Amino acid sequence: MSIKLFIPGPTDVEPDVLQQLATTQIGHRSKTATELQKRISEKLQKLMYTDNTIILSTSSGSGIMEMAIRSCTQKRAAVFSVGAFGNRWFDMAKRNNIPADIFTPxxxxxxxxxxxxxxxxxGKYDVVTITHNETSSGIMNPVDTIGEVVKQYPDVLYLVDAVSSLGGAKIEVDKCGIDICLTSTQKCLGLPPGLSxxxxxxxxxNRAKDVPYRGYYLDLVNVVDRVKKNYQYPTTPVTPLMWALDYKLDKILEQEGLDHRFARHEKLANIVQKWALKHFDLYAEDGFRSHTVTTILNTKGYSVAELNQALMERGYMISNGYGSLKEKAFRIAHMADRQEDDLLDLLSIIEEIWNL
Structure with missing residues (x-):
């Protein structure tokens, strides 16, 4: 039995998108590969509202996170965290011997x-990291107004983790002054994991050029130099996922349209959050609630694990609370290509199981 995933990644992938993974293999140094990677870059620039260089990495989003903080920090990084994945920036800094401090509301x-x-x-910092959308807490940070602050400090680089929001919420990279904005394929883009x-x-x-120890695989300068030269990469890229990404970006940009896609995500978030406030409560404060995943406080003390087991028997899956919120909360994701009818069916089934 297939399971409809309402978890914060990976998301369900449409059959026609999956079919693109079976595209004939190509040489990754070929002209065809260059043309494919160039098309992807141009489409991602539209999705991200940017003229900046686009890079791809055969890794999860954590790969580019580590690349960003390691390659860009000369002095000290200020890490702002509202959950587990904000904390990850800080952990990466420590493991790479990068001076950093963490700030948590x-x-x-x-x-x-x-x-x-x-x-x-x-004046202590030359890097700011922000998690735009935190899946552990359901908090979405205002990267636009934060960006206005960072702009007042010309020597500070602005690094944004948009792993669980890009493609589901509007992020105007250039307008926000974001220096590195990263995401992964398995969340709002509706693709399998393995590419960021x-x-x-x-x-x-230019900052990275002055940082001496950037590693090899995650060397930002080496990757950008190759992309600027001929849209190639220093190491073997995951071409099957690139074919799928190229195809999916056309569906996002041309078939659904960005404004409609962003509005659909916001509408689904409003449905879940209204439902949660009727029956439970929300973890994230008003004005900072995610458009792609909602963290609901388990105020009635029900077993979330048992709920998920019952849901899976009916063909659905949600997420338990993350870390210290396990069983104290549960999470319902509403990202990628999820539609309203499926979401309403899920909420109705939860009401039936828990007799709400």
Whole structure:
């Protein structure tokens, strides 16, 4: 029995998109590969509202996260975290011997621009990292207003993890002043896992040139140099996923359209959040709630594990709370190509199982 996934990645993949993975293999140094990678870059620039260089990485989004913080930090990184994946930036910094400090709002609260201002005015930092959309907490940070603060500090680079939001929420990279904006294929883009992408500003590229120990596989300068030269990569790329990404970007840009796609995600979020407030409560504060995944407080003390087992018997799957929120909360994702009818069916089944 197939399971409809309402988890924050991986998401369900449409059959016609999966079929693209079977495209005939090509030489990754061939003209065909160059043309494929160039098309993908141009389409991603439209999705991300940017003129910056686009890079692809045969890794999860964590690969480009590590590339970004390692290649761009000369002095010290200020990591703003509202959950487990914000914490990951800080863990990566420590494991790479990069000076960094972590700043965390109260539980359920988002990162406010004034919090970033208070940190940057110390003059200690040359990098800011933000998780745009935190799947563990269901918090979406305001990368636009935070970006306005960062712009006041010309020597500070702005790195944004948009793994669980790009393609589901509008992120105007250039307008926000984002130097590196990264995502993965298995979430809002509705593709299998295994490929991550990012936009890279000239500021980030030039900064990285002055950072001596960038590693090899995740060397930002080496990757950008190859892309600028001929849309190639230093190591073997995952061409099957590139075929699928090329095809899926056409569906997003030309068939659904960006405005409609963003509005659909926001509508689904509003449906789930209204339902949650009727029966339970929400972890994220008002004004900072995600458009792609909702974290619902388990105020009635039901077993989330048992709920998920019952849901799977009916062909659905949600997520338990993450980390310390396990069984204290549950998460319903509404991203990628999820439609309203399926979401309403899921909520109705939960009401039936828990007799709400």
């Amino acid at each position: 109260e539980p359920g609260k988002g990162v406010r621009p004034e919090m970033v201002e208070d940190v940057l005015k110390t 992408v990012a936009s890279v500003s000239e500021r980030a590229y």
